[in-house]
Amino acid sequence: MRWISASTTFVSALPKLHQQALAALAALLLVAAFLPSNENSVSSTPLSLDHLIDTEAPIFDAPELSLRQLRAPWAFDKVPDSETLLVPAPSIGPNSYSYIVRSGDTLGKIFERLHLPQKTMYQLLETDVNVLALDNLMPGHTLVFEKQNQALQRLELQFSLDHKVVYQRKGDGFEFSEVRIEGDWKENLIRGDILYSFTGSAKKAGLSQAEASAITQVLKQRVDFRRDIQRGDKFEVLVSRQFVDGEATGNSKVQAIRIRNRHNISAFLFEDNYYDEKGRNLEKAFQRYPFNGKYRLSSHFNPRRRHPVTGLIRPHNGTDFAMRIGSPVVTTGDGVVTRVVRHKYAGLYIEIKHGQSYKTRYLHLKKSYVIKGQRVKRGQKIALSGNSGRSTGPHLHFELHKNGRPVNAMKAKIPIAVSLTGKKKSAFQRQLKSYLAKIDKPSNSQLALNQSDKAKQSTL
């Protein structure tokens, strides 16, 4: 764990003299902070999610100890310059500055560039352990720093127009909160013809890359997109897209898909899962527990948990199981490994994406048997449990996320049954009827065509 030694070096390498110099500098620079900015070239609007690229860089890269870091504790105390890319954010507060995450950035690097104390970063990471939002920084995300009395008072991480997380200083740490805006969801029916590849044709018809990949993902069990789809086949897709204050957030849900090829293939979204027209689940089922056998549940899911000592809200977004170090951990569903990361507090952890709606996380591991990008099957052994990171004893912390939000993995309605039956099936059939009415509604051009046909017939 490279960063531990680096941070120890940092503290011990900081002589008293420097600390005094630092204080003097800070006072001088405070005056400079209120000079007008000459760097406004950076827009504070986050990029659409479609354009984001995973930096792949671990956030916990040890920032190298540099002279610059010793020079000034706060980049805010200078006129923002091209190096820091800090822009005043008066709409958030008088002492707020925004920073847009760039390619290659890590939290460590950002804190170093902004001359922010490492201690503050660790306090934030401690708060973030059950959320891991700061562990998912991507280019285009915006960080808003608010200072007060030479200390970071508040940090806001804006993922998109509709979603941000806030770390607010309270006592000796930070308290976490999450803000989501529901916005307006607007339905769009998109029709198209296959001209070449499905994805290419879908994009030409007006679907985004993300929507096109969501469709191929949903149908991958049923369609070989290279062999079964031919020029001249047609498709209809009903999508619902999110807007906040009239601006598209980049979030969308594919609600219904129909591809009219030799076979006619369709998929319909119902309670966060996709089904075919007969109500058969198109996504693989999940298992409830991330292990075989029985282990004691040692701590429940509780997003409003308070720390017993500090009284700060420390969400517990997972379920803990007391497990001896080295116990096999299995994935609860088919999916793709998206992260295998070492975190100061979460320890070694794995994140797996299961289709469009679900994600699972496994924390405090001893050893991982999978790597990023690997496909896994439900029940596959992915790791050995451990006690890594900040952990009160050997255990597995298991999280289930549904549509980007942590849910109680022990209670959530997960796709377990393969087909819908009973009341569920009737509800699905009603939903299906409404989808089909929308999909089958003739387009304006078709209406015109039909009318001219009728006109022709009547003249005969």
Ligand SMILES: [Zn+2]
């Ligand atoms: Zn836990």
